[in-house]
């Protein structure tokens with residue numbers, strides 16, 4: 001198969017590059033800009049013409065869409081671009097794949113659930129009310145894909161981190177090493193997701209052709225439950241940053257433009273049962289990522 005990866009220089013895209021290294025399929029890695037040291041074909045997914053032409057030129061059978069507008073706070077003032085990338089561009093990919101009867105693997109988010117006071121893991125059928133521009137546009141992207149009628153696997157994930165780009169783990173690694181004291185919210189609960197694990201799940205579904213006849217929405221995060229406070233404590237512990245006094249606090253101590261989901265633990269039963277995907281426990285994956293980060297620095 002010829003597989004096009006969009007947003008290949010982001011967190012998830014870079015992990016796809018790693019897991020798909022030895023694939024017998026042909027992977028083409030694209031993004032809006034090139035970065036040094038990695039091969040990247042330039043593709044702006046907001047242009048339907050550009051999407052159509054690369055699909056035709058390279059006989060693309062499958063797209064893994066790792067591109068998105070992911071800055072949740074900035075999205076509140078950058079609404080147009082966020083909408084263009086998360087909703088319209090997702091539709092472009094879907095429309096173009098429908099035309100060639102190809103498969104679109106698209107990544108969505110726990111932010112589609114909004115701030116409802118859930119207290120049990122969210123299933124794929126559950127509906128929520130996203131509050132911010134990011135959540136609303138990601139939900140619109142999902143709906144546009146469903147409306148296109150293309151073959152699709154939509155995977156909602158949450159709290160993504162990796163060795164690449166900016167993320168919570170890298171920020172907290174630095175802060176717990178340099179600050180004597182830190183306050184972190186304990187009233188937002190979810191599950192971290194190591195982007196490598198998600199990339200591997202996507203890779204296996206495609207590589208072993210498990211997707212046939214299984215169009216739909218799926219949830220994937222790591223296993224377990226924690227708050228951002230617990231997550232930070234674990235980052236400090238596994239990295240040996242033991243001199244920082246980490247305190248639990250409420251979200252209202254850190255006012256932000258977007259109300260974040262209070263409980264966004266994702267139920268992964270469907271993806272495990274449908275594709276036989278293995279889901280590592282969140283602290284096991286965190287330890288691996290931290291070791292990789294320490295060996296890089």
Ligand SMILES: NC(=O)c1ccc[n+]([C@@H]2O[C@H](COP(=O)([O-])OP(=O)(O)OC[C@H]3O[C@@H](n4cnc5c(N)ncnc54)[C@H](OP(=O)(O)O)[C@@H]3O)[C@@H](O)[C@H]2O)c1
Pocket residue numbers: 006007008009010011012013030031032033043044045046065066067068069070085107108109110138156157158159160161165
């Ligand atoms: N990060 C999280 O915590 C999180 C949580 C839940 C779900 N998700 C979802 O998971 C997916 C992957 O997230 P991520 O954290 O890996 O994202 P990321 O690191 O922000 O990567 C996104 C990539 O898309 C590129 N891009 C921007 N505009 C583009 C365009 N017009 N055409 C093509 N590519 C473009 C970005 O380039 P530039 O950097 O140059 O803009 C970047 O390389 C996204 O769908 C996201 O919504 C993320």
